[in-house]
Amino acid sequence: MAPAEIREAIIEILEDIAPDEDLSTLEDPKAFRDQLELDSMDFLDIVMELRKRYRVQVPEEDYGHLNSMASTVEYLTPKMEDIAV
Amino acid sequence: MISAGKTEQLPDHQRIVITGVGLTAPNGNSLADFRGALLAGTSGVSEYEIRYFGKTFAGVCDFDVRRHQTRKDARRGTRAGSIGAYCANETIQDSGVDWENTDKDRVGIYIGVTEHGNVETENEIFEISNFEYDTKFWSHHHNPRTVANNPAGEIAINMGITGPHYTIGAACAAGNAGLIQGAQQLRLDECDLAIAGGVSESIHTFGIFAGFASQGALATHDNAGEASRPFDMNRNGIVVAEGGCLYVLERLSDAKARHAKIYGELVGYAMNTDATDFVLPNPERQTQCIHKALNRAGLEAEQIDIVSTHATGTSMGDSLECEAIRNVFGKSPTTFINNAKSFIGHSMGAAGSLELAGNLPAFEDGVCHATINIDELDPDCALDGLVQNQPRESGKPADYILNNSFGMLGINSVVIIKRFTA
Numbered sequence: 001m002a003p004a005e006i007r008e009a010i011i012e013i014l015e016d017i018a019p020d021e022d023l024s025t026l027e028d029p030k031a032f033r034d035q036l037e038l039d040s041m042d043f044l045d046i047v048m049e050l051r052k053r054y055r056v057q058v059p060e061e062d063y064g065h066l067n068s069m070a071s072t073v074e075y076l077t078p079k080m081e082d083i084a085v
Numbered sequence: 086m087i088s089a090g091k092t093e094q095l096p097d098h099q100r101i102v103i104t105g106v107g108l109t110a111p112n113g114n115s116l117a118d119f120r121g122a123l124l125a126g127t128s129g130v131s132e133y134e135i136r137y138f139g140k141t142f143a144g145v146c147d148f149d150v151r152r153h154q155t156r157k158d159a160r161r162g163t164r165a166g167s168i169g170a171y172c173a174n175e176t177i178q179d180s181g182v183d184w185e186n187t188d189k190d191r192v193g194i195y196i197g198v199t200e201h202g203n204v205e206t207e208n209e210i211f212e213i214s215n216f217e218y219d220t221k222f223w224s225h226h227h228n229p230r231t232v233a234n235n236p237a238g239e240i241a242i243n244m245g246i247t248g249p250h251y252t253i254g255a256a257c258a259a260g261n262a263g264l265i266q267g268a269q270q271l272r273l274d275e276c277d278l279a280i281a282g283g284v285s286e287s288i289h290t291f292g293i294f295a296g297f298a299s300q301g302a303l304a305t306h307d308n309a310g311e312a313s314r315p316f317d318m319n320r321n322g323i324v325v326a327e328g329g330c331l332y333v334l335e336r337l338s339d340a341k342a343r344h345a346k347i348y349g350e351l352v353g354y355a356m357n358t359d360a361t362d363f364v365l366p367n368p369e370r371q372t373q374c375i376h377k378a379l380n381r382a383g384l385e386a387e388q389i390d391i392v393s394t395h396a397t398g399t400s401m402g403d404s405l406e407c408e409a410i411r412n413v414f415g416k417s418p419t420t421f422i423n424n425a426k427s428f429i430g431h432s433m434g435a436a437g438s439l440e441l442a443g444n445l446p447a448f449e450d451g452v453c454h455a456t457i458n459i460d461e462l463d464p465d466c467a468l469d470g471l472v473q474n475q476p477r478e479s480g481k482p483a484d485y486i487l488n489n490s491f492g493m494l495g496i497n498s499v500v501i502i503k504r505f506t507a
Contacts, residue, residue: 016160017157017160018157019156019157019160020155020156020157037157041161041225041226044225045225048222048224048225051221051222052216052222
């Protein structure tokens with residue numbers, strides 16, 4: 001998956017776990033929490049969905065990388081680049 | 086009940102009245118719609134399919150979840166929580182309480198449930214079956230969804246209620262038990278307003294269908310609308326339903342002070358236990374429970390206008406309840422007897438409160454809704470006052486409604502509501 005495709009995969013996950021949010025205005029460099037109503041259980045949902053959908057493991061010590069869309073895509077790129085779309 | 090005898094003799098702050106009704110049933114999402122369906126003979130039972138078990142029948146509700154919950158809250162929570170949030174918001178709106186200025190710390194939530202957690206546990210086991218049963222795929226939502234207080238806690242979060250909240254696990258007596266608990270807490274001054282009743286999400290667990298089927302107690306029929314048929318010779322089991330009914334309960338003094346509409350007064354109740362069998366009811370204890378409620382209310386059987394039965398459509402259960410009813414009401418020719426499960430199936434934890442609600446309008450119109458689907462009355466169930474297939478008018482508003490609700494492990498509950506007269 002290319003970074004743009006990883007971003008789209010994250011958007012699809014967010015659409016499921018934050019269905020009331022408008023994601024079209026999401027600014028990638030800004031923290032998710034500054035733009036969306038996401039709590040710790042929601043971030044665990046992101047981790048769980050990455051595991052279920054793409055078999056990607058995000059260890060607890062790396063949760064900080066899921067701060068914004070930009071940091072998430074950057075973190076996931078080496079983990080997901082071999083995944084076929 | 087703090088003391089036996091007429092509740093009129095109690096001070097107003099010890100008298101408990103119903104001032105709001107919020108419900109969802111398989112044939113109506115408000116009291117008016119539910120009552121209309123009961124009088125029209127409209128069944129809420131439909132064909133239904135659930136994983137592993139396959140095709141069966143169920144009472145399915147179609148209320149608008151989004152009316153009182155965000156999509157996110159509905160996704161995060163449980164079906165029981167969504168039903169609870171809907172009914173709680175509806176009952177508060179119906180009560181006319183100035184909710185914005187209500188002290189939420191003085192509101193209590195008392196929700197009866199037959200079971201809770203099976204739906205979510207089954208879902209998670211199914212989910213990890215797609216991942217070779219690796220528990221790393223087990224959801225972090227499982228525990229908050231399955232704690233026993235979940236339905237009541239979701240209502241609290243949804244409405245910002247900071248007083249006490251809990252569920253009352255009481256098998257299929259739970260709807261009455263929630264109501265009773267709410268009244269007791271008001272009398273103890275633990276809260277000023279109680280949201281009380283019962284909810285059920287049970288149609289979403291295959292286990293309850295499979296369990297009843299293995300027990301020989303799940304209804305089968307060619308026609309969904311005729312599958313739930315208490316008292317009929319050809320009844321063969323239960324139709325499982327979901328639903329909820331929550332009341333606003335207040336002390337009479339508070340209801341009077343705000344000039345509230347009063348649906349009725351809780352003048353008697355009782356709970357007791359068979360202590361004899363896991364599933365088979367004990368009519369002797371049911372009889373005692375009904376007598377206990379009558380005694381506490383200071384009433385004779387002849388004064389009860391309507392008995393709302395628990396009967397679920399099982400061969401033994403219906404016959405044994407009829408034995409208990411005959412013991413108490415056998416010489417009471419003016420008492421009408423009916424059953425709401427024949428319309429909607431068995432809504433489990435919601436049954437007691439929902440079935441009571443369907444009868445409350447009789448305080449105004451004097452009509453006793455029927456028990457439908459009786460094509461050939463079982464002689465064991467041929468109670469004199471049984472209202473079969475068509476509603477009956479008594480010619481005057483009902484004064485007293487007695488509501489039976491019984492459950493597994495021999496838990497019995499009876500509630501008596503009186504038409505309120507100032």
